[in-house]
Amino acid sequence: QVQLVESGGGVVQPGGSLRLSCAASGFTFSNYGMHWVRQAPDKGLEWLTFIAYDVGYIYSADSVKGRFTISRDNSKNTLYLQMNSLRPEDTAVYYCAKDLHGHGNFDYWGQGTLVTVSS
Amino acid sequence: EIVLTQSPGTLSLSPGERATLSCRASQSVSSTYLAWYQQKPGQPPRLLIYGASNRATGIPDRFSGTGSGTDFTLTISRLEPEDFAVYYCQQHGNSLYTFGQGTKLEIK
Numbered sequence: 492q493v494q495l496v497e498s499g500g501g502v503v504q505p506g507g508s509l510r511l512s513c514a515a516s517g518f519t520f521s522n523y524g525m526h527w528v529r530q531a532p533d534k535g536l537e538w539l540t541f542i543a544y545d546v547g548y549i550y551s552a553d554s555v556k557g558r559f560t561i562s563r564d565n566s567k568n569t570l571y572l573q574m575n576s577l578r579p580e581d582t583a584v585y586y587c588a589k590d591l592h593g594h595g596n597f598d599y600w601g602q603g604t605l606v607t608v609s610s
Numbered sequence: 611e612i613v614l615t616q617s618p619g620t621l622s623l624s625p626g627e628r629a630t631l632s633c634r635a636s637q638s639v640s641s642t643y644l645a646w647y648q649q650k651p652g653q654p655p656r657l658l659i660y661g662a663s664n665r666a667t668g669i670p671d672r673f674s675g676t677g678s679g680t681d682f683t684l685t686i687s688r689l690e691p692e693d694f695a696v697y698y699c700q701q702h703g704n705s706l707y708t709f710g711q712g713t714k715l716e717i718k
Contacts, residue, residue, distance in 0.1 A: 526707070536647075536655065536698055538707040550705040587656055594661055595702025596645035600654035 493517040493599040495587050500604030507577050507608070513570040513587030514602055521545075521565035524590035526597060527572045529583040529606075537583075540572070541590065577608045612636055614699050614710035619673075622718040629686040631713045633699035638679050643702040646675055646684045650695045659684060659696075690718075 499511040513525070527539040540551040540561040549561060560573040570587050584605050588597035613636040633644075641662035647655035657666040659675035662682060672687040686693055686711055694717050701708040 535712045536649075536700075536709040538700075538709065541707070550707075552706070589659070591645075591660055593642070594645070595643045595707060596657060596660045596700060597647075597655070598657050598660070598666065602657070604655055 493589065494606065495589065495599060495601035497585065497587055497601045497604040499518070500606045502576055502607045502609060503610055504610050505578060506560045508573070508575045509577065509606060511572040511574070511585055511587075511604060511606070513572075515570065515587075518589070518599075520563075520568040523592060525561075525563060525570045525572075525586045526590060527559075527561060528586045528588055528597065528600075529581075530586070530603075531580070531583040534583075539585075542570070574606070577606075579608050582606060582608050611706055612639060612701055612703055612708055614701060614708055616697075616699060616710035616713045618713060619711075620714045620716060622716050623689055624718045625691055627689050629684075629693070629715055630671050631684040631686075631697055631715070633677075633682040633684070633710050635680045635682075635701065639682075639701045639703060641678050644675075644677070644682055644701045645700045646673075647698045647700065648693075649698065655698065659666055664675075690713075 494516045496514045526541045542561045557575045562571045584603040586603045587601045589599040591598040615634045644662040646659040649655040649689045663675045696712045
């Protein structure tokens with residue numbers, strides 16, 4: 492079965508950096524696009540960024556352009572999110588999600604990893 | 611950017627009743643790219659409906675999606691206790707992905 496397991500969250504000071512990882516299993520990772528989505532405490536869902544199966548294209552929300560970078564290593568079945576210049580408003584649970592090919596929706600989600608930006 | 615507005619914000623119903631949730635887009639959305647998710651506290655979202663009307667794997671047939679253009683609806687025909695949760699619509703267009711703000715379905 493499809494499994495997505497995020498790691499790398501924690502507490503970081505404003506202006507700091509963090510790299511999240513998402514280990515994928517149960518499907519052919521190299522065939523699918525992947526996303527990062529976040530959810531601030533008691534708030535709704537916010538899509539952040541997408542990477543195509545072959546890294547051919549990357550899309551990002553304006554809120555994270557220039558600060559967050561998505562990448563992937565298909566040989567390791569792993570997705571990454573490099574987060575720089577973190578702000579308190581970046582505090583959220585960060586989910587990786589598998590793209591439902593042809594629909595632009597998210598058919599499988601990880602359990603999420605909590606990032607807290609605070610001094 | 612396409613903005614999705616969900617209504618109502620909160621819906622109070624009893625088990626066995628019918629639930630109708632609305633998602634309105636600020637401009638036309640391709641049905642192919644419209645989805646609905648369910649989220650329970652402490653859990654990630656779960657895909658319910660994709661392509662506006664297709665049930666995802668394992669989703670009971672009491673869940674159905676309809677709509678086109680700017681107006682989409684999620685209907686739960688007879689509410690079960692486990693259906694009380696927050697529901698989000700989501701669309702993809704112009705290299706962006708957006709969610710509605712959510713509808714909380716609570717027990718009356």
